[in-house]
Amino acid sequence: MELNREPDLSINLAGINLKNPVMTASGTFGYGEEYEPYLDLNRLGAIVVKGLSLNPSPGNPPPRMVETPAGMLNAIGLQNIGVEAFIQEKIPRLKQFQTPIIVNFLGSSVREYCDVAERLSVAEGVAGLEVNLSCPNIKKGGLAFGVDPEATYSLIKEIKRATSLPLLVKLSPNITDITVPARAAEDGGADALTLINTVLGMAIDIETRRPRLANVTGGLSGPAIKPIALRMVYQAAQAVKIPIIGVGGIMTGEDALEFIIAGASAVQIGTANFLDPTATIRIIEEIEAYCRQHKIASIKEIIATLKVQ
Amino acid sequence: MDNIQLGPNYFCLRLLCPEIAPAYQPGQFVMLRAWAGYDPLLPRPFAIHQTWQRQDQEQQGIDILYQVVGRGTRLMAGLKPGDQIYLVGPLGKGFIIPEGLQSAFLVGGGMGIAPLLALAHKIIRDSRPSPKLSLLLGGKGKEDLLRVKEFIELKVSVHLATEDGSVGHKGLVTEMLPTIIPRQRPQVIYASGPEAMLKKIAHEASYYEIPCQVSLERLMACGIGACLSCVTKTRLAQPPEGLSPDGVSPTPFQYQRVCLDGPVFEAQEVIWNNGAE
Ligand SMILES: Cc1cc2nc3c(=O)[nH]c(=O)nc-3n(C[C@H](O)[C@H](O)[C@H](O)COP(=O)(O)OP(=O)(O)OC[C@H]3O[C@@H](n4cnc5c(N)ncnc54)[C@H](O)[C@@H]3O)c2cc1C
Ligand SMILES: Cc1cc2nc3c(=O)[nH]c(=O)nc-3n(C[C@H](O)[C@H](O)[C@H](O)COP(=O)(O)O)c2cc1C
Numbered sequence: 001m002e003l004n005r006e007p008d009l010s011i012n013l014a015g016i017n018l019k020n021p022v023m024t025a026s027g028t029f030g031y032g033e034e035y036e037p038y039l040d041l042n043r044l045g046a047i048v049v050k051g052l053s054l055n056p057s058p059g060n061p062p063p064r065m066v067e068t069p070a071g072m073l074n075a076i077g078l079q080n081i082g083v084e085a086f087i088q089e090k091i092p093r094l095k096q097f098q099t100p101i102i103v104n105f106l107g108s109s110v111r112e113y114c115d116v117a118e119r120l121s122v123a124e125g126v127a128g129l130e131v132n133l134s135c136p137n138i139k140k141g142g143l144a145f146g147v148d149p150e151a152t153y154s155l156i157k158e159i160k161r162a163t164s165l166p167l168l169v170k171l172s173p174n175i176t177d178i179t180v181p182a183r184a185a186e187d188g189g190a191d192a193l194t195l196i197n198t199v200l201g202m203a204i205d206i207e208t209r210r211p212r213l214a215n216v217t218g219g220l221s222g223p224a225i226k227p228i229a230l231r232m233v234y235q236a237a238q239a240v241k242i243p244i245i246g247v248g249g250i251m252t253g254e255d256a257l258e259f260i261i262a263g264a265s266a267v268q269i270g271t272a273n274f275l276d277p278t279a280t281i282r283i284i285e286e287i288e289a290y291c292r293q294h295k296i297a298s299i300k301e302i303i304a305t306l307k308v309q
Numbered sequence: 310m311d312n313i314q315l316g317p318n319y320f321c322l323r324l325l326c327p328e329i330a331p332a333y334q335p336g337q338f339v340m341l342r343a344w345a346g347y348d349p350l351l352p353r354p355f356a357i358h359q360t361w362q363r364q365d366q367e368q369q370g371i372d373i374l375y376q377v378v379g380r381g382t383r384l385m386a387g388l389k390p391g392d393q394i395y396l397v398g399p400l401g402k403g404f405i406i407p408e409g410l411q412s413a414f415l416v417g418g419g420m421g422i423a424p425l426l427a428l429a430h431k432i433i434r435d436s437r438p439s440p441k442l443s444l445l446l447g448g449k450g451k452e453d454l455l456r457v458k459e460f461i462e463l464k465v466s467v468h469l470a471t472e473d474g475s476v477g478h479k480g481l482v483t484e485m486l487p488t489i490i491p492r493q494r495p496q497v498i499y500a501s502g503p504e505a506m507l508k509k510i511a512h513e514a515s516y517y518e519i520p521c522q523v524s525l526e527r528l529m530a531c532g533i534g535a536c537l538s539c540v541t542k543t544r545l546a547q548p549p550e551g552l553s554p555d556g557v558s559p560t561p562f563q564y565q566r567v568c569l570d571g572p573v574f575e576a577q578e579v580i581w582n583n584g585a586e
Pocket of ligand 1: 379424
């Protein structure tokens with residue numbers, strides 16, 4: 001056994017080479033630049049940026065966020081600068097880093113999903129796309145596409161026609177059986193699955209009897225949803241052959257390793273960035289320490305190695 | 310590090326943090342997490358009250374003035390010297406002091422006093438000749454008016470208001486503005502405190518055409534501009550084409566991040582209550 005060799009954390013995810021399996025979760029890392037003062041973006045496996053739509057969008061009225069036990073509810077409503085401004089203003093800066101940029105996006109119609117995918121495909125500096133089928137916070141927020149397997153299948157098929165970039169499909173957990181949309185996305189041509197997005201929830205102020213979010217409902221994230229996310233990653237991993245990216249409540253290297261053992265090839269870090277902007281780096285170091293301690297030469301060795309009696 | 314009780318629910322937390330103190334502008338804040346575990350989950354925003362330095366021990370750091378209002382601040386009240394806390398800052402945009410400032414009002418409500426003492430210090434330090442400063446401070450009762458002595462020591466003229474009448478004007482701090490503004494005509498008004506107070510001050514300031522800067526408070530998650538939780542409606546300087554303020558359609562607005570684009574805004578930019586009445 002080579003004890004002194006650095007463990008190899010690199011993975012190839014649907015054709016995208018990642019130095020390590022830790023990426024940022026869309027909507028929690030802005031356009032990357034917000035975090036530049038706090039960490040070296042070169043160290044990340046990949047950067048997934050805030051969800052983009054064809055046109056700029058103002059997002060939902062405030063209040064947009066409320067803390068709940070070991071979690072938070074958000075209803076940002078996909079405030080974003082639009083795909084064109086992203087390409088002109090944000091990519092040039094992001095391109096300087098030795099880290100693949102994955103662009104999360106969304107449309108209100110099949111046409112719009114395809115237009116955004118097409119535009120991003122000809123922009124230089126985009127390594128992959130992550131299609132959001134699952135935002136719970138806007139009316140036509142793709143959720144309709146996410147819960148109907150027929151719609152999922154045909155949408156993914158259309159988007160694949162519009163782009164040659166690796167396509168990650170981000171699924172909603174707000175469904176009874178995650179393997180249904182997981183298979184539909186795979187059949188449609190998805191190169192990988194990201195799961196989960198936030199879990200639909202709400203909170204009420206009993207003094208005013210008003211919802212705490214202007215949008216009434218919002219998406220729950222953070223440690224509170226980790227067991228749900230882990231279960232869904234495990235179930236989806238049994239059902240599909242394409243790689244899975246696990247996301248939901250990952251705060252530590254230990255959490256990330258649980259997802260990897262359950263079947264995830266990579267993980268995304270979301271809410272943890274709000275507790276500590278350098279959380280991703282700490283998590284990478286904790287995964288590395290685990291590998292060293294357990295004499296694991298490559299992270300690939302432990303993907304989907306859950307021992308069930 | 311120290312955690313000194315100043316009143317029934319008020320504390321001053323003294324933190325040793327050599328990185329933050331030198332880089333800081335009054336009005337900026339930190340995100341602070343003084344507990345382990347995930348409940349409460351998010352760090353809390355606090356204005357930097359002042360910076361301190363002890364030459365003999367080459368130590369420097371910041372003070373945070375806080376009121377216990379919920380779980381996070383209750384946990385903070387239990388902090389003891391030697392405890393480790395997690396801190397990011399200084400964050401956001403602070404108050405702007407115009408060149409050659411000769412007179413200013415500092416208006417505070419309750420905990421809104423926190424960033425104003427350092428602001429007074431900075432104005433006095435940076436301006437020649439010595440500017441004329443007035444503090445207008447309001448609170449429920451006498452014990453809610455913090456740091457008054459420190460302002461008096463700085464030769465700031467102090468006007469107090471309490472809702473219970475235990476000291477100063479009986480009523481709201483904003484009720485003093487219509488008489489005191491025309492008398493003193495400050496060049497700038499700086500304000501920090503509850504939103505209803507800020508809105509009233511902004512209204513008075515615009516009536517007398519005095520530039521006014523307000524420090525807004527919103528619930529925040531990241532504090533660094535990424536999550537878009539803390540946004541507030543502000544007026545668009547240049548409305549996009551097809552969106553003209555015709556008096557019928559709502560004011561053209563944008564959502565700005567209180568954490569990164571603020572917390573200090575020009576009062577006239579702010580659309581109060583996000584446009585709702
Ligand atoms: C830029 C900025 C600077 C701030 N500076 C200071 C400061 O210098 N000193 C200070 O004491 N506080 C300051 N605050 C407010 C402080 O962040 C909150 O009081 C704190 O987050 C409450 O945390 P908690 O866990 O104790 O309360 P929670 O358990 O989160 O809430 C308890 C109760 O307090 C209310 N509450 C929560 N946040 C606020 C708020 N911002 N204002 C009023 N009520 C609130 C909640 O609605 C709830 O009813 C600042 C806020 C901002 C955005
Ligand atoms: C404030 C906020 C904004 C988000 N915005 C997006 C988004 O634009 N697109 C998307 O696909 N997911 C979005 N998400 C979901 C996250 O990417 C992630 O799937 C979810 O938060 C679960 O992970 P976590 O528990 O680690 O945060 C957002 C989450 C939060 C908390």
